[in-house]
Amino acid sequence: MQRQWFVDRQLTPGATVFDWRRTFTLWGYTGSHSVVLFRSVKVAPDEDGPATRIDLVFKPVEALSVRTRYRTLAVRVATQERADQVLDRLENAHRDDRVLELVGPDGSSDHVVCTAVGGHEDEGEYWEPSPFAMDLTDGRTPPWRSRVLGGGPDGELTARFASLDELTAAVRSDAPRPASGRRGRYLFVAMMQMTGPDEATARAVPLSAFLTRDEAEEHVRASGGARQVDPGGYRFERWVEAVPLDL
Secondary structure, three states: OOEEEEEHHHOOOOOEEEEEOOOEEEEEEEOOOOEEEEEEOOOOOOOOOOOOEEEEEEEOOOEEEOOOEEOOEEEEEOOHHHHHHHHOOOOOOOOOOEEEEEEOOOOOEEEEEEOEEEEEEEOOOOOOOOOOHHHHOOOOOOOOOOOOOOOOOOHHHOOOOOOHHHHHHHHOOOOOOOOOOOOOOEEEEEEEEEEOOOOOEOOOEEEEEEOOHHHHHHHHHHOOOOEEEOOOOOEEEEEEEEEEOOO
């Protein structure tokens, strides 16, 4: 599957539109476009598991009752009886709304009320923008945030990385500098490495890149600090690396 869309009358009551034997996680929501994103990430080449990434989006979303993680996931159009039960509880239900059931491995179903659902499979990384981002462009959203080189107001869903010209302009800008951490020809990259309870260590991955060290260090603090241990025994280490720019 590259990309599939199901809209309005294509959503036949009782039909299953997607069915995957892999884990999906609730990844993001955009308030500006009322879009919900679920993502199934690929694994490293030396590990067993899927070699592709899948993004699943629902839009525009009127209401939802979902879990944040599904070990397997099927998307099924609710029967008319089930849809009526859900829609009768909503104050502003529209006649074109569809109730889509998210069926997990236990067979129980959650639901999303929307008018369209789409799936896209590719070889993208978990930190890269969604391929559906271009579908959400409204012409007003800045292509990248002023603090982070990449990303957008809706995170991974509408992110677009800065071009070299945009980056060069930002670094050489005569705009007022931050009070500390003067901009220069460096990127300051917030990094993270995770170690499991069995001491298995994942590779270090970049979180975000900034134009000043202060901004990068603030991101590290906001993400949980330099060292963090979660209830499951996983240890997280975060730090900042300075990368010289050749512009």
